Amino acid sequence: MHTLSETRPDAVPGDGQPPSAVDDARPESRFAVPGFDAVARLAAQALHVPLVALVLSDGRAYWYTAGADDPTRPSDILATAYLEAARSHTAEVVLDTGDDARFRPAPPVPHPASAPVRFFASEPVRTLTGQQVGALCVMDHAPRSALAEHERVALRDAAALAGAGVVLRSYLGRTDPVTQLPHRSAFFEDLRTHLRDDTNHAWLVAIEVASVARFNAFVRAMGHAYADELMRVVAARVQQWMTPDMHLYQVSVTRLAIVLPQTHGEPTPARLDELVARLRHPFDCLNIPLTLRPGIGLLQVDARELRGGDPLRRVMSASHAAQRNAPGWARYEQTQDEHHRQQFFLVTELAAAITERAELDLHYQPRIDLDSGRCVALEALLRWHHPTLGEVQPGEFIGLAEQAGLMRALTEWVFDHGMAQLATWRADGLDIRLSLNVSSADFDAELVARLQVLMSRHGIDPHLLELEFTESTLMQHCDATRRHLAAICALGTTVAIDDFGIGYSNLASLRQMPASSLKIDQSLVRGIDKSHADAAIVRSVSALARDLGFRVVIEGVESESVHNVVLAMACDEVQGFHISRPLPARDVPGWLRSYAAAPLPPRHRTSS
Ligand code: C2E
Ligand code: MG
Ligand code: MG
Numbered sequence: 234m235h236t237l238s239e240t241r242p243d244a245v246p247g248d249g250q251p252p253s254a255v256d257d258a259r260p261e262s263r264f265a266v267p268g269f270d271a272v273a274r275l276a277a278q279a280l281h282v283p284l285v286a287l288v289l290s291d292g293r294a295y296w297y298t299a300g301a302d303d304p305t306r307p308s309d310i311l312a313t314a315y316l317e318a319a320r321s322h323t324a325e326v327v328l329d330t331g332d333d334a335r336f337r338p339a340p341p342v343p344h345p346a347s348a349p350v351r352f353f354a355s356e357p358v359r360t361l362t363g364q365q366v367g368a369l370c371v372m373d374h375a376p377r378s379a380l381a382e383h384e385r386v387a388l389r390d391a392a393a394l395a396g397a398g399v400v401l402r403s404y405l406g407r408t409d410p411v412t413q414l415p416h417r418s419a420f421f422e423d424l425r426t427h428l429r430d431d432t433n434h435a436w437l438v439a440i441e442v443a444s445v446a447r448f449n450a451f452v453r454a455m456g457h458a459y460a461d462e463l464m465r466v467v468a469a470r471v472q473q474w475m476t477p478d479m480h481l482y483q484v485s486v487t488r489l490a491i492v493l494p495q496t497h498g499e500p501t502p503a504r505l506d507e508l509v510a511r512l513r514h515p516f517d518c519l520n521i522p523l524t525l526r527p528g529i530g531l532l533q534v535d536a537r538e539l540r541g542g543d544p545l546r547r548v549m550s551a552s553h554a555a556q557r558n559a560p561g562w563a564r565y566e567q568t569q570d571e572h573h574r575q576q577f578f579l580v581t582e583l584a585a586a587i588t589e590r591a592e593l594d595l596h597y598q599p600r601i602d603l604d605s606g607r608c609v610a611l612e613a614l615l616r617w618h619h620p621t622l623g624e625v626q627p628g629e630f631i632g633l634a635e636q637a638g639l640m641r642a643l644t645e646w647v648f649d650h651g652m653a654q655l656a657t658w659r660a661d662g663l664d665i666r667l668s669l670n671v672s673s674a675d676f677d678a679e680l681v682a683r684l685q686v687l688m689s690r691h692g693i694d695p696h697l698l699e700l701e702f703t704e705s706t707l708m709q710h711c712d713a714t715r716r717h718l719a720a721i722c723a724l725g726t727t728v729a730i731d732d733f734g735i736g737y738s739n740l741a742s743l744r745q746m747p748a749s750s751l752k753i754d755q756s757l758v759r760g761i762d763k764s765h766a767d768a769a770i771v772r773s774v775s776a777l778a779r780d781l782g783f784r785v786v787i788e789g790v791e792s793e794s795v796h797n798v799v800l801a802m803a804c805d806e807v808q809g810f811h812i813s814r815p816l817p818a819r820d821v822p823g824w825l826r827s828y829a830a831a832p833l834p835p836r837h838r839t840s841s
Pocket of ligand 1: 598613614615626627628631644647670671672701731732755788789790791808809810811815
């Protein structure tokens with residue numbers, strides 16, 4: 234006969250929570266591990282012990298007592314040794330527990346009258362994929378002098394069978410094998426039961442424990458056992474916050490969800506703040522301190538929404554968004570959700586565009602040297618022509634590509650196509666340089682090697698290229714950046730600071746970067762023909778940058794009047810719609826020819 238003890242070992246606070254509404258209705262079947270009785274009986278016979286227990290890592294335990302007729306009440310306190318065994322990766326044999334303090338707190342035997350345990354042996358129980366879920370323990374009231382090899386083998390075999398039973402339970406019994414929480418299909422099943430009455434509603438609270446990337450990093454660095462334990466300790470903390478009418482589920486590897494019945498009402502902001510605070514408090518996971526930045530999402534759901542939509546996806550979109558906001562929790566909002574879906578769509582489409590579709594293109598915008606009046610360079614600007622979305626602007630997809638880890642592939646594409654085009658033009662006799670934009674996501678030690686490979690593939694002299702880095706990129710990681718830039722400059726390629734003036738860095742700190750040009754952002758330039766103050770800012774920034782040794786490029790010269798104001802400033806180059814919009818490659822040679830025939834007049838410097 235066996236029964237389940239809902240023990241409350243200290244390490245698992247908040248345990249004993251009914252795992253689901255359906256489970257509440259059938260308490261006796263709550264945690265049944267298929268085949269446990271048979272496995273326990275075999276183990277008891279093979280090892281000649283009267284007691285067998287299956288202790289799960291979260292402290293719950295099944296007991297088997299040979300010869301007992303009735304289900305017996307377990308002890309409320311699980312001796313430390315059982316919990317240690319359940320979490321230990323190795324087998325343990327204690328031939329005589331007499332001197333072992335771990336066995337003292339209370340006899341583990343399922344009825345108070347039993348004698349103390351004197352012999353104890355345990356074997357880890359693992360799922361088929363090797364995740365440890367607990368231990369199979371065998372006990373006797375008399376000490377032993379040895380454990381024979383065939384007995385050890387029998388215990389190992391029984392533990393393997395028990396592991397298969399736990400896995401089976403996770404399919405049949407709706408629980409996650411690691412946290413022993415009911416899983417996603419149980420979540421939907423229970424929600425459907427709860428919302429059977431069309432007038433009912435419920436509240437969902439989703440908890441994104443860590444981003445998938447961060448969670449994978451835990452697994453890579455610390456192993457699966459650590460990640461499993463992390464989910465267990467997080468679940469335990471969530472359970473401490475919960476009230477008895479709430480139900481907790483593990484809905485994916487890194488996410489938990491709570492269902493709150495209608496009668497509970499909407500959780501107040503103060504309660505959600507409290508949950509966030511609990512989860513932001515450092516965890517002690519296998520004696521390693523860890524701080525998480527979880528996201529909590531909140532959604533009200535009724536029967537119609539359950540039938541027609543996907544409430545779990547929606548509440549998770551809120552929890553995902555909440556990971557990046559200050560309070561750490563957020564109500565579901567449709568506009569934000571649609572924005573996310575659109576972004577996701579863009580990212581997947583962009584990935585396909587980079588690798589397999591001919592939707593990307595480069596346009597080229599001329600840069601004019603003010604002293605000679607010549608077009609000295611072209612800036613390559615990425616264009617994406619999507620079959621249904623039409624023209625997608627770089628402002629919409631560059632940031633997304635950075636977040637989605639697509640930027641390196643995108644930059645590779647830009648460098649490759651830009652250099653191929655430059656090689657063609659130069660072979661056709663066009664004396665022109667090319668500037669290429671580089672994102673902060675590209676900025677690592679490999680950048681120089683990637684550049685070199687492409688330059689040699691296309692036969693491009695490094696002096697013909699300039700790389701543009703935004704001011705914010707350069708200020709993000711100063712030391713490493715300086716080293717990488719120095720390596721680029723050593724090749725002979727020049728470096729420009731792009732979009733200068735929209736960040737908060739000062740010129741003196743930028744001067745430490747080995748950059749030769751500084752491009753003043755169009756937002757500063759736009760109004761200089763109408764506002765003396767705007768003109769004064771651009772004039773003094775240009776003069777100062779010049780004094781510091783930068784070649785100054787004024788971006789966003791849209792009109793003749795802006796151009797005239799710029800001509801009177803201490804700067805070297807202009808770029809903007811007034812001279813030319815970015816051009817498709819096929820239009821560049823024609824534009825260069827007609828510009829050479831009628832260039833902007835060179836000007837005399839008014840200051841230096
Ligand atoms: P950026 O590098 O500062 O490029 C200049 C942007 O200003 C371009 O926008 C260009 O079309 C626009 N522009 C040029 N002259 C004028 C003007 O007179 N008036 C106005 N209003 N705008 C002007 P675009 O092509 O939309 O690119 C926006 C930004 O996206 C770029 O700013 C750059 O930061 C980024 N980007 C574009 N292509 C690439 C790329 O291949 N790689 C990377 N990493 N970033 C890129
Ligand atoms: Mg640029
Ligand atoms: Mg710019």
